[in-house]
Structures are given as C-alpha cells and as structure tokens.
Amino acid sequence: MLTTSGNEFIPEAGTCVSWKIKKDELGELPGNEEMVKKYWDMLDAFAYSFIWFWVQR
C-alpha cells in the first residue's frame, strides 16, 4: 500500500493520487477549484500513463 500524509490508499484505475484524495487534504479552496482540479487531473493522468507505459509494450 502507498502512504501519503498518514493515509493509506490504493489508487483507482486511471489515477495515481486522485483529486478526491488531494481535495480532502486541501479542504476548502479560496479560489476557483475547477481550475486547480483540471490541471491536477491532467498531470495525474500523465503520471499514470508514464507508470503503465513500461508494461504496455
């Protein structure tokens, strides 16, 4: 199991650290949450495709 901030989780398919998990850690955001989420998701998907790339030959 992976550990982050003391919480253990198994990443769902298509994610490494999903926005849901990060959002729980961040709590309420003072600005535009959708904008933060959009780029979090984009880079999370990049990391996911990088990790799985090595076995999808």
Added chain:
Amino acid sequence: MSDKQKLFQERLARYLTALDCGKPDKVPISFSVGEWAVKYTNSTLQEVYYDIEKGNSITSQVLDETLSALDFDVFGGGISLWWPPMFDVMGSKLYKFPGISLEENSTFQYVEEEYMKADDYDEFTANPTGWLLTKYLPRISEEFSEPGSYRSCVALIKSAAAFAMANNSAAKGWESWLGQHGLVPAGTGFSKAPFDTLGDALRGMKGILLDIRRRPEKVLAACEAIIPHNIAYGMITAQGDTTFPCFMPLHRGAYPFLSLEQWMKFYWPSLKAVIEGLWAQGKRTFFFAEGDWTPYIERIAELPDKSILFIIDKTDPVKAKKVFGGRFCLYGGVPTTLLTYGKPKEVKECAKRMIDELGYDGGYVLAPGGVVMGDAKRENMLALIEAGREYGVY
C-alpha cells in the same frame, strides 16, 4: 474548406463507413511508414531512433513522394515507436536499441525476463499501480534501482521529461501528416489484453506458461485486477477520443500459444472485459490479431456488434468473413512476408483476392496483415496501394 480538409472528410467518411460494416464508395486503404523506409535513405536506424525529428521528416518525405502518385485514406503511423533516451536515462533493462547496445542499423530487441517474480502476485494484484512504481520500475531500471537516492530522483525526472518530449514530438508529427495530406488516423490510444500485460513485460513467456499450471488462481486474479487499468490506459492515451479505434496488439492469444481450454480460461475473459469496457465508453478496439486466431473466431463473435476492427493476419479469411461479416469490420489480409519476399504482381493479386473475399459487401479496410517489418520492399508497399484503387472501387 481547403482541398486537404475536403479530402480528409471524404476519407473519414470512407473509413467510418467501413468500420460500421457499411459499403463506402471505395475500399479504404491503410498505409504506414515503418523501418522499411529507412533503408532507402542515407540515415542509420540509430539516427532515426534517437533523432525523432529525423524520423518524422523521413515519414513526411515518404508521404510526399507516395501521395504525389498514389491515393490512400488511412495512416497507421510513422517510423518511431520509442525514443531510446527515455530508456537510457533510467538505465532500462527492457530493450536494446541501435547505437547503444546494438549496431547502428539493427532494429530494437526486447529483453524478456521474469521482472515480476511468482511471489509478487498478491502484492501486485492488491495495488497494481503502486506495485509498478515502487517495485517494478526499480527492478527494470539500473538508474532507478534505489528510489529516494540522488541518482534515482534524477533518473525519474529525466525519464518523465523525455516521455513528455517524445509524446509532444509524436503529436506534432501526426498533426503535420494528417493536416498536410488529408489523411485519417487508423486509431487513437493504446491498450492490451490483461494476460499480455502480465505475460509480456511482467512474468515473461516462460513465467506465465508455468503460472497457468502452478498458480492459476493467481493469474486469474491478476488479470482481473488489470482490466480497469487497461480500459483507463486506452482512454487516457486516446485523450478521450472515441471516433477512432484503440490500438491493441495481441500477443499470447494467437494460436497455438495456448490450448482452446487455456485460452477460454485465462486469455479471453479479461480481454473481453477490456473491449466491452472500452465499448461502453464508445471506444472501438483495433483487435490487432497477428498470427492465427481461427480456433477462437466463434468466441470473439460474442463481442458486441461493431465493437472491434479485426485484423486478418494468418486467421482464415473466409471463415472470418462468414462469422464476422456485417458485425465487425475486417482489416488487412495481405501477409507481411509477401511484402518482404514477394513481387509487386503477387502483392496485387493477393490484394485483389482479399478485396473479393473480404470486401465485396463493405466492412473491409485493405492493409498489411500485421506490422510491416524493416526488410519489406517499397515497391511492394506501393503495389498494395495501387491494387486498392484498381480493384477496390464499389
């Protein structure tokens, strides 16, 4: 609308009609530029592998020259498959590339090992992504063998950057090839059969074949755990596109790697689940069935109508047409060995036969029956396109 855009719309309609098993105005023709094109240039394979721009430019040159005299619709891609620097910076054990571990005009080689041990099944199955990152990557990467160390952190930064750079170069190449020539892409995205994900890069051929006898339940559980990942990977690498099929090279599922009983138990259920999972999101699968799949045709017919594009390599074309006709589009049928060892006349005769047998009522794309190898002859590739337009007008 420019002439190229009009051409693109014409070809798109032709391809999509065939994918939906309809009868377009002409049999769509698919063409790819592979390593076979490099021998007609002054470049080495090492240069083409390492210098992506050179690979892209050779691809553009072949398209310019070919399309000035011939007409085809669907483009399967350019020369470059992988960018070796991404592997070099990780000290990857997975491949040998020209110029660093092979002579400069050799094609790449995959180094198959049991990178995942039999004892790793439970941990992998419980958390596939976590296990790949923390256990698998360090094992296959000399520079990333001690995560957290200076060398490993640097290696990961470099390799992730290289992944982004390679993807960006590939995207620019595609944009240019499609935009400047009015071609449509054969597919978008990439995925695999879960049994192949496990058998190719994790357990290896020997490992997986022993496992289905010694620990069959572990194999089945691992395949089950991979299903959602291969659906997600297909959609992520396609960037959500559902117009074109998701490329899925199929390896151990070809007969006779497995008996029918083994295929039914270990290979098919999880592959079927991935295809159905993609189809549920509107994404068709490019069922790249290299080798002979004839014994499995009836099982494959269980899939939803139009959910796959089935490539004919050594599968019996007549039986495939009889069972799949009107339900799945067929693709290929011209043996890659013929493109290497045959003559243009033989290629044209074969293409005509495939159009007659597979495409008489639509639902067919003329193409090679597999990945065209580096020793294929240019005149044979061109003969295939010529035959398509000569015999493939409805």
